[in-house]
Amino acid sequence: MKNILEKSLQIAHSYTDYKKMVLELLKEGRSTGINQNEDLFHFTKLNNQRMKRLDKQTKLNEESLTKTQKINKDFTWLVLTESWCGDAAQTLPVINKFAEANKKIDLKVVLRDENEELMNQFLTNGNKAIPKLIVVDNHSKEVVGSWGPRSAKAAKMVIDYKEKHGKIDAKLKTDLQNWYNEDKGLNIEMEMVDLIDELIL
Numbered sequence: 040m041k042n043i044l045e046k047s048l049q050i051a052h053s054y055t056d057y058k059k060m061v062l063e064l065l066k067e068g069r070s071t072g073i074n075q076n077e078d079l080f081h082f083t084k085l086n087n088q089r090m091k092r093l094d095k096q097t098k099l100n101e102e103s104l105t106k107t108q109k110i111n112k113d114f115t116w117l118v119l120t121e122s123w124c125g126d127a128a129q130t131l132p133v134i135n136k137f138a139e140a141n142k143k144i145d146l147k148v149v150l151r152d153e154n155e156e157l158m159n160q161f162l163t164n165g166n167k168a169i170p171k172l173i174v175v176d177n178h179s180k181e182v183v184g185s186w187g188p189r190s191a192k193a194a195k196m197v198i199d200y201k202e203k204h205g206k207i208d209a210k211l212k213t214d215l216q217n218w219y220n221e222d223k224g225l226n227i228e229m230e231m232v233d234l235i236d237e238l239i240l
Contacts, residue, residue, distance in 0.1 A: 040160060041180050044117075047157045048175075051117060051147035054135045061087055061122045071122040073152045079123040086128035093132035097224050099140060103232050107140040109239050113177035115145045118187075119158055120170045125212060126189055127170035129219040133227045134172060137235070145177070163188055174238065184234050190226035193218060 052060060061071065061083065069075055070083040099107070116138060120127040131148070138146035151158050151169050161171045174184035189197065193215060200211045 040182065043156045043160065044173075044175060044180065044182070047149050047154045048115065048117065048147065050153070051149045054131065054138070054146050054148060057120075057148040058087075058090065064122065071150050071152075082123040082125065086122060086125060089125075089128040090132055093129070093224065094135070097132050097136050099136050099228060103137070103228055104140050106232050106235050106239075107137050107144075110141050110143045110235060112238070113143050113145070114183075114238065115147055115175040115177055117147045117149060117173045117175060118170050119149055119151045119154060119161070119173070121151050124169050125216055126193070129216070129224070130170050130187070130189075130227055133224040134231065137231050161185060172234075174234065184237055186230060186234055190230050192222075192226050 064070060065080075065084060065087060068080055070079040072079065116134065118127075118131060118134065120131065135146055138144040149157070151167060157173075158167050158169075158171070161173060162168070163171075168188040171187040172185060173182055174186075175181070176183045188194075196215060196218060197207065197211065200214070201207060204211070
C-alpha cells in the first residue's frame with residue numbers, strides 16, 4: 040500500500056495546479072480521463088464553473104475553523120477525481136477550505152484513471168466511485184482515514200433513487216446538483232469535521 044501511495048503522491052497536483060490543468064484541457068476541447076467525448080467535455084465545462092463559484096462562495100463556520108486549527112500533525116489529503124465528476128466539483132472546493140485553514144493539511148489531487156492501483160484500494164461497493172479522499176499521516180506514511188464519494192445524505196438520495204428507478208439517470212444527476220446547490224456544502228463540511236475529530240483524538 041505504501042508503494043502504491045508513494046507512486047500516486049509523486050504525480051499528484053496541488054489544488055491550484057489541478058484547476059489550471061482542467062482549464063488547459065477545456066481550451067483543447069477535452070476532459071481528464073481515458074475516455075473523451077462531448078458529454079464528458081460538457082460536464083467538465085459545467086464543473087469548472089461550479090468550482091469557480093464555490094471557491095468564491097464557500098466559507099467554513101467558526102466551529103469548523105476552530106476544530107481544523109487543532110490539527111498539530113502533518114497530513115496529506117489526497118483526492119482521487121476526474122474533471123467530469125459532478126460530485127467532485129461540489130466537494131473539492133469545500134475540502135480545499137479546510138486545507139487553507141491549517142498548513143498541516145497538504146491537499147493533493149490525482150486522477151482516478153491514471154491511478155488505478157490506488158483507486159482499487161478504495162472502492163465503494165466494488166465501484167471506482169469518486170471523489171475519494173484519502174488521509175495520509177506524513178510521518179508514518181500510513182492511511183489514517185478516508186471519505187467519499189458523497190456525504191451520507193447525498194449517498195442516500197442515490198441509493199433511494201436507484202432502488203425506485205433501477206439506475207442513475209439524467210434526472211437523478213440534476214436532482215443531486217440541485218441538492219448540492221441548496222445544501223451549500225454544509226453536509227460535506229460537517230463530515231469533514233467528523234473526520235478531523237478522528238485525527239485529533
